Amino acid sequence: IHPYGKILGDFRNGDPLVMEFASVDRRGSSAVGIGNVTKSVSLSSFELTESEPQWFEWTGYLEKGYEPEVRFRNGTAAAKRLVRLLLNKADQFPEFQPFAQMKSSGEKGYERWHGTLKAYQGPVLRVWEIQVDGPHIEEWPPVGHDTLYGNLSPESLSWEVIEDRLVRFAKLAFRRPPLEGELRPILDMVQGKLQEGLAPLNALQLGFQTILSAPGFLYLNEGEGELDEYALASRLSYFLWSSMPDNELLESAEQGSLKDPAVLTKQVERMLADPRSKRFSNNFLRLWLELDNIGKMPPSKEFVSFYRDNLEFAMRKETELLFEHVLQKNLSPIELLNADYSFINRELAAHYGMPGLQGNEFRKVSLSGTERGGLLGHGSFLTASANGVDTSPVIRGIYVMNKLLDYTPPPPPDDVPEIEPDVTGATTLREKLVRHRADATCAQCHNKIDPAGFALENYDPIGAWRLSYDRKLKVDSSGRLPNGKTFSNPSEFRDLVIEQKETFLRCLTKKMLTYAIGRPTNSGDRLVVDGIVDEMQESSNGLRDLVKKIVLSETFRGN
Structure with a gap:
């Protein structure tokens, strides 16, 4: 709680103070200081509810080139601006009056600055100490070290041991057994380096590096037609985990059981859990x-x-x-x-x-x-679905129709000018679109996309509810769908979208299938999509069931 009212800007009086821990990249920034960053990632936040000093701990990963930064997430203005704001209102607060009369430079400027901040009685985040420990390793040796070296010692690295270790590592890296002759150039290079006098451990590490530069590691080459067991394991793993297959998936592939629908379904359940x-x-x-x-x-x-x-x-x-x-x-x-x-x-x-x-x-x-x-x-x-500055029923309408109802309009004709917003605020975009739709060529698409955009006009560019625009023009969120059904507000529009269950299920199925196989669906996938949508119409089928049906589909299991 503070006595300064709106002087501190939009700080919500009475809220708990929130300290944020962020990772920032200052490379390319013209200055050093809070806010002068080129990239920023929020890592964690903590509510400060005690008046006594407390320790807070965060464990995680910082990208190379980034540095930690502590922020007063919901705080007031930066100190420099805060001093200026307080001194500008010194006539209302006697504690600041002595400093308002001092010079802003030299020794008095220093006293003016620090005196104002010392007299300030508003919310303050004081950081007493920061400790950074790293690298943080949960176990020793690390899992990656064990994967690469196991129980090997430098003394045991004969050529036979090195060759065996590289073949085993390539099987993991390629997500399949290496093809015949695929590793031969790498093995010959490593053996040649050993003969030239390179230390065995360094030769082994060179082999690891070369395998991680090979096409088998860098590319998902799934082949044509039906996927083999290993390609199916990779597709499933990257679909549900965004990562390479684990040992259980690779073992199922090696045993030749992964194509069995029962085994595949069981793996999906395991992976979703x-x-x-x-x-x-x-x-x-x-x-x-x-x-x-x-x-x-x-x-x-x-x-x-x-x-x-x-x-x-x-x-x-x-x-x-x-x-x-x-x-x-x-x-x-x-x-x-x-x-x-x-x-x-x-x-x-x-x-x-x-x-x-x-x-x-x-x-x-x-x-x-x-x-x-x-x-x-x-x-x-x-x-x-907005642009950060204002809303557009056209842009939002296209977004809603594409994401939820499986409709994407064709590009507008080249000779049709863009619809410019009225910066004076005298007319709304809805009024401009009425005139725009008078052109039959434009009306064909706008009659489909505009209603969905109009329905969401009660939400501003960041989704806050509003009843009027900045210039006090009243928001009109009513509309008529192409099927003739009307709505007067976002809630009624949502009900009309929910009524189109089959269309939404088709849209979601196609979006998820596209994500799963790494390419847009096409006419050749239509029967598969139709089958999944028909099965999903049953009320007992949920979102997990949709995932399973996609994995078991012919499209997912082939190219």
Whole structure:
């Protein structure tokens, strides 16, 4: 709690202080200091609820070239600006008046600066000590060391031992046994280096390095036609874990049992139960909903809360947690659209107009009585479909139709000019689009995409609810779908989307199949997609079942 009101800007009086630990890259930045970074990654955050000093610990990975940085996540302005703000209001606060009269340079400038900060009675984050320990190794020898060397010693490295170790390593690196003659050039090179006097350990390491530069490691060459056992293991592993197959998958491939539908289904269940399956949830969502757009087109600085409350992270996390929940509980994929709950933290709740939620951790929260529900109400969905500055019913409409209803309009004709927003605020984009659709050529597509965009106009560029635009023009979120059905608000539009269950299931199936096989679906996959969608129409089938059906499909198991 502080006595300075709005002088401190948008700092929410009474909120717990939040310390953030970030990883920053200053290479290429023109200056050194907070904010002068070229890249930044939020690693963790901690609520400060005690007045006495506390230790906080984080263990993780810092990319090469990055350095740790401690931030006052929901704090006030930087110290330099804070002093200026306080001294400008010194007439309201007697404690600052002596310093306001001092010179801003020289010895008095130093006293003016530090005296103001000492007299300041607002929220402060004081870092007493930072310790950095590394590298952090959970066990010794590390798993990677054991994979490479096992129990070998430098004295035991005969040529036969080196050759055997390289062949075994290549089987792991290539995710399959090496083809006949595939390792011969590498083995001949290593043997030649040994004959030239290179130490055996260095020769072995040179062999490892060369294998990791070979096409068998760098490329997923799955061949033509039906996948063999090893290619199937790799496709399954990269689909659900975004990584190479583990020993159990490779053993199933070696035994020739992986193509058995029962074995394959059992492997899918095992892999989805593994924590590594979160990579599938997160990476698939990034492809399907283009969630990376949130960071590529960051909102303008006027949206203070987006940066202060780390909403980019929170928005992604909300969508990831909902998808993970539906997947692990094997709920119907339609739950992604009609869920009357979500997984949010205090900052996202405040952004959604749901005050009173305490704590920075994410938890399941009812959305009853709010303007939210399912993906169409997620901040990630709404921010990824905007450009960070304003909203466009056309852009959002295309996004909704493509991501949820399997429709992508053709490019507009070359002779059709872009629709420019009215910067004076005298007319809305809806009014401009009415005139635009008077052209029959334009109307054909806009009648399909614009209604979905109009339906979401109550959400601003970062997904906050609004009833009017900046210039006080009232938002109109009503519309008519091509099938003649009408809606008057986002909730009614969401109900109309949910009614199109088969269309949504087809869209989701095609998006997930594309992610699984690494290429867009085409006309040759239509029968497979139709079959999966028909089976998914049964109410007992959930999102996990969709994953299994994709893995068991002819398209997934062949090229």
